[in-house]
Amino acid sequence: CPYLLYILSKLVWPLYVKWNISHLTIIDILTRRSYSQRREIAFEYEKRSKKDMITALKGALSGSLEAVILGLMKSTAQYDASEIKGSIKGLGTDEETLIEMVCSRSAEELVEIKRVYKELFKKELEKDVAGDTSGDFRSLLLALAKRDEPSNIVDYEKIDQDARALYEAGVKRKGTDVATWITIMSERSVPHLQKVFDRYKSYSPYDMQESIRKEVKGDLEKSFLTLVECFENKQQYFANRLSEAMKGKSAKEKVVTRIVVSRCEVDLMKIRTEFKKLNQKSLYQTITEHTKGDYQKVLLSLCGGDD
Numbered sequence: 001c002p003y004l005l006y007i008l009s010k011l012v013w014p015l016y017v018k019w020n021i022s023h024l025t026i027i028d029i030l031t032r033r034s035y036s037q038r039r040e041i042a043f044e045y046e047k048r049s050k051k052d053m054i055t056a057l058k059g060a061l062s063g064s065l066e067a068v069i070l071g072l073m074k075s076t077a078q079y080d081a082s083e084i085k086g087s088i089k090g091l092g093t094d095e096e097t098l099i100e101m102v103c104s105r106s107a108e109e110l111v112e113i114k115r116v117y118k119e120l121f122k123k124e125l126e127k128d129v130a131g132d133t134s135g136d137f138r139s140l141l142l143a144l145a146k147r148d149e150p151s152n153i154v155d156y157e158k159i160d161q162d163a164r165a166l167y168e169a170g171v172k173r174k175g176t177d178v179a180t181w182i183t184i185m186s187e188r189s190v191p192h193l194q195k196v197f198d199r200y201k202s203y204s205p206y207d208m209q210e211s212i213r214k215e216v217k218g219d220l221e222k223s224f225l226t227l228v229e230c231f232e233n234k235q236q237y238f239a240n241r242l243s244e245a246m247k248g249k250s251a252k253e254k255v256v257t258r259i260v261v262s263r264c265e266v267d268l269m270k271i272r273t274e275f276k277k278l279n280q281k282s283l284y285q286t287i288t289e290h291t292k293g294d295y296q297k298v299l300l301s302l303c304g305g306d307d
Contacts, residue, residue, distance in 0.1 A: 023061065023294045026069060031301040035075050035265060042073065064253045064295040068302075071261035079262055080105065081117040084125065088132040095219045097258065098129070098141070103226035104237060106190070107147040114145065136178045137219045143186035144227075151189040162188065163199035166211075171204050176215040185227055193231045235267055239274035242283065246290040256291075256299065264302050272307055282307040 030038055042053040049056070057069055071079050080101055087097040105113065117125040126145050130138060162184050169177035185193065197208045204211055212224045229237040238259055245255040263271060275283040284306040287299045 023065060024297065026057070026060070027065075027294065027298045027301055030069060030072055031298060035072070038073060064257060065293075065298055067253075067257050068261055068295070068298045071257065072264075075116070076262060076265060077109070077112040077116040078120065080109070080113045081120055081125070083258060083262070084113070084117065085121055085128070088128055093132045095137075095222075096255075098133075099219065099223050099226055100241070100258070102129070102141050102144055103223050104230045104234065107149065107151070110145060111148060135220075136182070136216075137223060139179070140182050140186070140220065140223050143182050147186060152191050153189050154192045154195060155188075158188075159192070159195050159199050162192075162196045164203055166196070166200055166208070167203040170215045171206060171211050178216065178220070181224065185224070185231075190231050197228065197232065233274070235270040236274045236278070238263060238267075238271045239278050239283075242271070242275060243279055243286075246286050249290070251287075251290040253291075253295065256287075260299055260302050268302070269304065272303065276307045 029041070033041065045051070045053040045056070054070065054073055057073070058066065061069055074082065083097055084101050087094040087101065101113075102110070114125045117123070117128075121128075126142055129141050129145060133141060165180055166184060169180035184196070188196065200208055200211075206214065208228050209225060212221060212228065216224060226237065229240070242256060242259055245252040245259075259271075260268065272283045275286070279286065284300060284303050287296060287303060291299060
């Protein structure tokens with residue numbers, strides 16, 4: 001469309017001529033556009049300047065601002081796949097990131113992430129995860145990653161059966177039958193599990209989250225808790241994560257960046273609402289208090305306003 005290209009050329013030109021003098025121009029243009037528009041801008045920039053825009057961005061930016069802007073130049077699935085790859089690349093594993101990326105994503109999102117992961121890295125996501133994890137933690141992540149069919153089906157005949165099975169596999173017995181927990185939580189739909197967790201309270205003196213804390217520890221505990229929190233209210237889970245990341249004097253920038261970038265075109269407005277409910281303070285105000293400089297500016301622009 002000639003009109004769209006005209007508009008894009010007007011957006012690209014400031015990037016081309018002000019690259020080294022105005023981070024604000026970059027922030028203003030790229031945070032106020034969708035991913036598809038940013039890709040069009042990159043195409044038009046390369047056509048005009050004969051340079052790759054990603055390379056130019058890397059040369060013009062640094063630190064946390066660079067991390068946000070380069071993240072925005074990827075699709076949501078590309079960004080998620082890259083974060084998973086980063087969490088298992090090299091020596092050691094960043095379990096916190098891996099748990100968040102796998103356990104908070106829906107079956108539908110994971111299908112797309114797996115496809116993009118193979119496209120980007122020429123490897124199967126499941127094989128890479130299996131090579132960097134072990135035990136029940138690995139079994140849970142692989143069971144989640146292998147889900148292929150997104151579903152909203154509620155099997156009313158199995159609600160009571162599943163609730164009782166979760167109770168008998170955990171709180172009721174000595175030791176935990178983790179395999180049963182994994183099977184139920186990886187093979188049932190979210191609406192079904194919401195009803196199961198509600199029914200579970202009629203069997204157990206503890207709710208599902210309390211039961212998890214009593215029965216398992218470490219990365220497995222964090223993984224099951226992330227799953228249950230997301231099954232119950234995913235936006236509240238991310239609001240909690242953001243709140244925890246901005247409790248001290250300075251923010252845990254990696255966590256804040258990952259959530260804001262990965263959810264900005266998915267459900268960030270809903271996360272904002274949940275954040276305000278939890279903290280009696282807006283996400284915008286909290287970012288203002290715990291960040292500074294260009295990093296603060298880019299986050300506030302993505303946040304989209306105060307509540």
